[in-house]
Amino acid sequence: MWPPHLSRRRVLSGLAGLAGVTAAGLPPVRVVAAPDETTFFARLVDRAAAKANATYKAPADDLPEVLADLTYDDIRDIRFRRDRAIWHGESPFEVHLLHLGHYLKRPVRVHTVENGRVTPETYRPDLFDFGRTGIDASAFGELGFSGLRLMYALNDPTVMDELIVLQGASYFRALCAGAVYGLSARGVAVNTARPDGEEFPAFTELYVERPAAGAESIVLYALLDGPSLAGAYRFEVTPGMTTRTTVQARLFARRRVEQLGMGVLTSMFDFAPVDRAGVEDFRPRVHDSQGLSMRTESGEWLWRPLNNPDRLEVNVFQMPNPGGFGLMQRVRQFDRYQDLEAQYHRRPSAWVTPHGDWGDGAVILVEIPTPDETRDNIVAFWKPAIPFEPGLPLAMDYDIDWTLDGPRPERAWCEDTRAGHYGLPSTELDETMRRLGRKWVIDFVGGPVRNLCTPDDVAVVASVDGGRMDRPVAVLNDHTGGVRVFLDTVANGHGPMNLRCHLARDGAPISETWTMQWRPPAAA
Incomplete structure (x- = not known):
């Protein structure tokens, strides 16, 4: 897969002018203060504050020509020598360093920390196997690295597996047991999908704290810098x-940031049964993430299946002090993907749980058109309600859980969504109805709808904005042990149609709320 920060930047540069984002209210801004900050982290925070008060200096990206000219496959062929790993054979965790080249042009300084003492890691050609590239690195000097990878015996106590990678801007991604790499997280998002263009601050320095013998977690630190802001991060990784x-x-902040994104997740959605228009592929679905799950402060759960739209789409979910949100891969059966190589059924979900009161704000979902699965085109994050201003530092703490079995509501939840022909398959539709009409099929499973005797035990509560809806139909689904809901809808013209649906009993919700935005294709 192409690196997400590059492909997304290219797409956004051409489409950002089409987006509009809803404004929100005004929360208090929290100052930097935390009683559990270590002495080292406190020093790093001080450095970030000093950077923000100074003029931004873009890091050099003048790589040696032989590295700048590498292809994507070439850079993958340069491998760190495992026997050179930091703490190799001495700790439950090992550190592998990653080479610069191709799109990875800006160096990251990597250090280890032990008992408060910081040791820089120096670039040496003998750390790497250059494979078929045949590169002679003897003249590179102190080149730096593109990032680092942490290793841990995640699946087999005798085998060191990849655990987490920090590489490219402020991107990082992690694995849980049994998973393969999929979606990514970011330290921060700055003006994503806004007309004035997105900014990509970068981790310029990384620090790894040596874990104690037998440690079950490891701590990393990062210094972030960019034209609009600077920051310090502490990561504790527990596999x-x-x-x-x-x-x-x-x-x-160095300067006003109109839209700051925190708890940022980046993923890929190409197609699924909810969106297969024009797709000719033997695989039933191709995506790293299936939908956006959200839990409000009041305990309501929302589910928004993802789309691959034909234009940039931005959805805003007003959500003060969120209970959590995440990009989830709920369908886990191989036969629902049929991809032996990519193994999409093993891509992890990522769930963000805020610590403390985040104040007023909204969860933002950005969906970007993509022609194929090589580009990440989905971004989700929480946006504070007011712009980020100089002189008002921000402190935000949260967990990201990487899992194959993400949090689900206590109520029934939406396992899958399908869409297609309005009405019965035999119904003859004119051109307008073929374009504006859409049938939605939603499978609710688990909790109160598990193994019902009759669909009359539940009521379907559904609404539409920007269109009309026929009377919803609910039937039992013996294959899932749940309830399948059919919604036949017709959009008003070419504008977006927004749908909501949940199951209820005696007037009270017994399922999460399914929500969808759909825009009809343009007339031929």
Whole structure:
């Protein structure tokens, strides 16, 4: 897969002018203060504050020509020598360093920390196997690295697996037991999908704290810098069936940031049964993430299936002090994907749980058109309700859980969504109805709808904005042990149609709320 920060930047540069984002209210801004900050992290926070008070200097990206000319496959062929790993054979965790080249042009300085003492890691050609590239690195000097990878015996106590990678801007991604790499997280998002263009601040320095013998977690630190802001981060990574990254972020603005994104997740959605228009592919579905799940402060759960739209789409979910949100891969059966190589059924979900009161704000979902699965085109994050201003530092702490079995509501939840021909398949539709009409098929499973005797035990509560809806139909689904809901809808013209649906009993919700935005294709 192409690196997400590059392909997304290219797409956004051409489409950002089409987006509009809803404004929100005004929360208080929290200052930088946390009683559990270590002495080292406190020093890093001070450095970030000092950077924000100074003029931004873009890091050099003048790589040696032989590295700049590498292809994507070439850079993948340059491999760190495992026997050179930091703490190799001395710790439950090892550190591998990653080479610069191709799109990875800006160096990151990597350090280790032990008992408060910081040791820089120096670039040496003998750290790497250059494979078929045949590169002679003897003249590179102190080149730096593109990032780092942490290793841990995640699946087999005798085998060191990849656990987390930090590489490219402020991107990082982690694995839980049994998973393969899929979606990514970011330290911060700045003006994503806004007409004035997105900014990509970068981790310029990374620090890894040596874990104690037998440690079950490891701590990393990062210094962030960009034209509009600077920041310091502390990551505590705890591997397992669910791998948790506990994040402490301390940010300082150089200039006003209209839209700041925190708890940022980036993923890929190409197609699924909800959106197969024009797709000719033997695979039933191709995506790293299936939908956006959200839990409000009041305990309501929302589910928004993802789309691959034909234009940039931005959805805003007003959500003060969110209970959590995440990009989830709920369908886990191989036969629902049929991809032996990509193994989409093993791509992890990522769930963000805020610590403390985040105040007023909204969860933002950005969907970008993509022609194929090589580009990440989905972004989700929480946006504070007011712009980020110089002189008002921000402290935000949260967990990201990387899991194959993400949090689900206590109520029934939406396992899958399908869409297609309005009405019965035999119904003859004119051109307008073929374009504006849409049938939605939603499978609710689990909780109160598990193994019902009759669909009359539940009521379908559905609404539409920007269109009309026929009377909803609910039937039992013996294959899932749940309830299948059919919604036949017709959009008003070419504008977006917004749908909501949940199941109820005696007037009270017994399922999460399914929500969807759909825009009809343009007339021929």
